[in-house]
Structures are given as C-alpha cells and as structure tokens.
Amino acid sequence: MITIRNEQVGDAPAIHAIHRAAFPTDVEARLVDRLRANGHACVPLVAEADTVLAGHVLFSPVSIADHPDCHSGLGLAPIGVLPSYQRAGIGSKLIVEGLATCRQAGYPFVVVLGHPAYYPRFGFRRASVLGLTNAYGADEAFMVMELSPGSLPAEGGLVKYGTEFAELG
Numbered sequence: 001m002i003t004i005r006n007e008q009v010g011d012a013p014a015i016h017a018i019h020r021a022a023f024p025t026d027v028e029a030r031l032v033d034r035l036r037a038n039g040h041a042c043v044p045l046v047a048e049a050d051t052v053l054a055g056h057v058l059f060s061p062v063s064i065a066d067h068p069d070c071h072s073g074l075g076l077a078p079i080g081v082l083p084s085y086q087r088a089g090i091g092s093k094l095i096v097e098g099l100a101t102c103r104q105a106g107y108p109f110v111v112v113l114g115h116p117a118y119y120p121r122f123g124f125r126r127a128s129v130l131g132l133t134n135a136y137g138a139d140e141a142f143m144v145m146e147l148s149p150g151s152l153p154a155e156g157g158l159v160k161y162g163t164e165f166a167e168l169g
Contacts, residue, residue, distance in 0.1 A: 002090055004097040007044035007056070012036065014053040015046065022080035027168050031078060034164040035060050042074055043101050047081070047090045054085040057094040059102060062111055064132070065158040073151075074102055075161055076112040095122050099145070108151030109144055111159050116140040131156015135166075 007015065012033070019029035035041045040060045047055035059074040076098065081090045099122060102110055111127060112119050113136060124143035127134070130152055134142045142159075146152055 001049070002054075002088075002093060003048045004045055004093055005048065007041070007046050011046055011053060015044075015056045018053060018056050018082055019078060019080040021082055022086075023078075028078040028080060031164060031168050032056070032058055034167065035162065038162070038164060040162050040164065042107075043098050043105070045094055045098050045101070047085075047094055049085055049088075049090065052082075052085075055079070055081040055090040055094050057091075057098045059098060059107075059110065060162055060164070062162070063160050064153060064156075065160055067153045067157050072107060073109040073111065073159075074107050075159075076110055076114075077161075077165075092122075099123070099147070103147045106148075108148040109146050111142065111144045113138055113142050116143070119143050127159070133158050135160070 015032060016029045019032055020026050035058060041058055042061060043059040045057050046053050057079040059076055062073045062075040079091055079094060112124055124145045126140060127142045127144040128139050130144060132144055
C-alpha cells in the first residue's frame with residue numbers, strides 16, 4: 001500500500017537518499033536540502049510504501065519576470081522515487097496529490113521542466129504556447145498548468161526559479 005503524506009522533519013535523511021539513488025548525481029538531493037534550508041519547500045510530499053519512504057516531490061516558488069502580480073506560482077522539481085519502487089505509479093501519485101495540494105492552497109500556476117510525453121497526462125501543456133520562457137532554453141520540455149484560469153499574463157514572460165537552482169548549476 002502506498003501512502004502520500006506531508007514531509008516531516010525527521011524525513012530529511014531518507015529524502016536525500018531517495019534523490020541520490022534516483023538520479024545519476026547528487027544535484028537533486030542537494031537542491032532539496034537547499035530549498036528546505038531556505039524555507040522554499042512549499043509543497044513537500046513523500047510516498048510511503050511498506051513503511052519505507054520510497055518517493056518525494058517538492059514544489060518551490062517561481063515568478064514571471066516583469067510581472068510582480070505573478071510571483072506566487074510554483075515549480076515542480078524535483079521528483080524522485082527509489083529505483084526499487086519505480087514503475088509502480090508512485091511518481092504519478094505524488095504529482096497528482098501535489099497538484100491537488102497546490103490548487104487547494106491557492107497557488108495560481110505550476111511549471112515543470114520534464115519529459116514532454118509524461119507531464120501532459122497531468123494537465124501540463126507546452127509553456128511556449130502561452131509565451132512563457134525559461135533560463136534553461138528548454139521549449140518542449142518546459143510546461144505549465146494554470147490552477148487558476150487567467151492567472152498567467154497574456155503576453156507571457158520569463159519564468160524565474162529560485163536562486164537555489166542557479167547555485168547548483
């Protein structure tokens with residue numbers, strides 16, 4: 001059985017281990033640690049499977065440059081699942097629950113930089129269609145979901161992630 005719950009203080013070492021195991025380097029694990037330390041972990045959720053923390057998703061603040069009214073969006077990143085629990089739907093459950101939590105909390109939009117064939121199933125669409133760009137030069141892989149219709153500026157803009165992303169290269 002898989003249970004999705006909010007991250008708790010004692011979960012940090014297991015979460016670090018999840019991201020370290022799920023990715024080829026420790027960049028994502030360090031990113032989570034930095035976002036948490038700086039108070040920028042807005043919607044941190046974990047997946048428990050068989051009493052093991054098997055997955056983690058984190059949302060953090062993003063803004064749209066030159067649009068001070070669009071400062072309260074979130075970026076979905078990172079999401080990680082222990083290799084032995086991958087392909088069991090845990091990542092999908094974390095994303096669905098995370099997006100529902102973001103919507104309930106009143107966040108207007110969420111962006112993600114990820115696989116263009118995976119994230120549309122959750123309601124994400126190509127951000128460039130709405131005139132949104134990013135500092136990474138990604139096009140197809142950069143997607144957005146409006147949780148509150150009309151929350152994005154009609155003319156688009158540059159989506160800016162927190163400094164923690166740039167600090168880690």
